[in-house]
Amino acid sequence: KAGVTQTPRYLIKTRGQQVTLSCSPISGHRSVSWYQQTPGQGLQFLFEYFSETQRNKGNFPGRFSGRQFSNSRSEMNVSTLELGDSALYLCASSLGTGGMNYGYTFGSGTRLTVV
Amino acid sequence: GDSVTQMEGPVTLSEEACLTINCTYTATGYPSLFWYVQYPGEGLQLLLKATKADDKGSNKGFEATYRKETTSFHLEKGSVQVSDSAVYFCALSVPGYSTLTFGKGTMLLVSP
Numbered sequence: 190k191a192g193v194t195q196t197p198r199y200l201i202k203t204r205g206q207q208v209t210l211s212c213s214p215i216s217g218h219r220s221v222s223w224y225q226q227t228p229g230q231g232l233q234f235l236f237e238y239f240s241e242t243q244r245n246k247g248n249f250p251g252r253f254s255g256r257q258f259s260n261s262r263s264e265m266n267v268s269t270l271e272l273g274d275s276a277l278y279l280c281a282s283s284l285g286t287g288g289m290n291y292g293y294t295f296g297s298g299t300r301l302t303v304v
Numbered sequence: 305g306d307s308v309t310q311m312e313g314p315v316t317l318s319e320e321a322c323l324t325i326n327c328t329y330t331a332t333g334y335p336s337l338f339w340y341v342q343y344p345g346e347g348l349q350l351l352l353k354a355t356k357a358d359d360k361g362s363n364k365g366f367e368a369t370y371r372k373e374t375t376s377f378h379l380e381k382g383s384v385q386v387s388d389s390a391v392y393f394c395a396l397s398v399p400g401y402s403t404l405t406f407g408k409g410t411m412l413l414v415s416p
Contacts, residue, residue, distance in 0.1 A: 193347075220402065222402065222403070222404075231407070232406040234405075245401065247403075279347055283402065292353075293402075295348040295349070297345070297346050298346075
């Protein structure tokens, strides 16, 4: 059974550019969540999607957005990149939403470096 | 708001030593509690979880007990191995929400 796949694994972008990250959940999983991991702030929740609808959103500026497709694959986009956006972005998938009974499986992440 | 506090690392141990990583939480409602582990260059793996008071989660020799009276969920292992070297995260989620709130993480370094 394939795990959660995140692409690309590594990315280098220049300040002011935008970037799109992709996440393919485990087959059959309908919920996808995104987290940002930095040395200073640790792991912070970005947003959660379930059945193509955003269910929850963390405390991030509007430059951070996401979407989910009908096949449950998800993308997140960051516009007007800042140096502080350099981080490991983790995606997690789950069968359902609204509680942790389903459990989450994390991908290996996309390492974004903004220069 | 909800928060998780865990001991700062790194925790440095010799192989076969006992491990305890402290974790305390603040949450509204009755949270579920988790320990995740992150190996270098990888994502997070669920190590164990507990969903109600006095529950004990266990996996791969690691254990943690949900203590509501002390709002704690300390991670323990009786004999660590070099392969246990990783960063360990304590986390919680509140009922009805899928969002995980993480602690800052504790790095464990085990030497032969």
